[in-house]
Amino acid sequence: QNLMQCTAFATADEYHLGNLCHDLTSHGYVEITSLPRDAANVLVIGTEKSAKEDDPGMIFFFREGAVVFWNVEEKSMKNIMRVLEQHEIQPYEVALVHWENEEMNYRIGEGQSKLHKGEILINSELDTDEVVLQKFAFSNALCLSVKLAIWESLLDNFVESIQSIPEILKSRRKVKLSHADVMQKIGELFALRHRINLSSDLLITPDFYWDREKLEELYDKTCQFLNINRRVKVMNEKLQHCMELTDLMRNHLNEKHALRLEWMIVILITIEVGFFPPTLSY
Numbered sequence: 001q002n003l004m005q006c007t008a009f010a011t012a013d014e015y016h017l018g019n020l021c022h023d024l025t026s027h028g029y030v031e032i033t034s035l036p037r038d039a040a041n042v043l044v045i046g047t048e049k050s051a052k053e054d055d056p057g058m059i060f061f062f063r064e065g066a067v068v069f070w071n072v073e074e075k076s077m078k079n080i081m082r083v084l085e086q087h088e089i090q091p092y093e094v095a096l097v098h099w100e101n102e103e104m105n106y107r108i109g110e111g112q113s114k115l116h117k118g119e120i121l122i123n124s125e126l127d128t129d130e131v132v133l134q135k136f137a138f139s140n141a142l143c144l145s146v147k148l149a150i151w152e153s154l155l156d157n158f159v160e161s162i163q164s165i166p167e168i169l170k171s172r173r174k175v176k177l178s179h180a181d182v183m184q185k186i187g188e189l190f191a192l193r194h195r196i197n198l199s200s201d202l203l204i205t206p207d208f209y210w211d212r213e214k215l216e217e218l219y220d221k222t223c224q225f226l227n228i229n230r231r232v233k234v235m236n237e238k239l240q241h242c243m244e245l246t247d248l249m250r251n252h253l254n255e256k257h258a259l260r261l262e263w264m265i266v267i268l269i270t271i272e273v274g275f276f277p278p279t280l281s282y
Contacts, residue, residue, distance in 0.1 A: 002054050004071040008102040008142035010150045012065040012088035017043045020087040034129040038208055049076035055108055060139040066146050068139035092150055100149035102142050115221050137215040141222035148231055155238055186246045193239050
């Protein structure tokens, strides 16, 4: 059995797919246009520079900022990543991108296409268009996994930045965060929560699969293997804990601000009484 490799990276918040397509085709790559129209927000590119001869090289670019390579030689992969850099919106750190990648082995063989024990089988009897569709389904799940890995890393960094605060509050020491700092932290949390729960397909199966049962099965099985639902649940629990902590910090600062205002009023009244002592009338 001749195993090939499928590799996924999340490199940015979003891609300019139109400009990317034009740039890649000018470099000699070929756009594959056989996907149905409702498979929106994805660009599929073919390359002759495959790592092994058993299967043509193929790349899926998802508008959400993830790319999945199928049997592409390493040199070509690096060249494509360099072109991709020019079309990224809010790119991630290079070290983080390569650390949080996802790799799977796959092969072309007899039998129904499936994911089994972490290895993908693509049915050798499928025509080219069907192969592209099935690779799209697998790639879609891999895209979610690497995007989620980036967000998990961002949340871990956030947790690390505030993990000392409960102990500081417990020991009645001063929290060295201004009201603006706390509001910024709250904004970061809401933005991350929005990405996970509202602007991605992490919680629901995309509409594309509703009338394509075989593809939906491949997509769901891959999501299960990559623990997408469990990871989202853990992230939301962490987000909820962080929200409670930042709310506590905000309330703490609001109380301090209110107390400071009360003291200022008392001092102003004292000054006024000192300058204008009460007169006794007979």
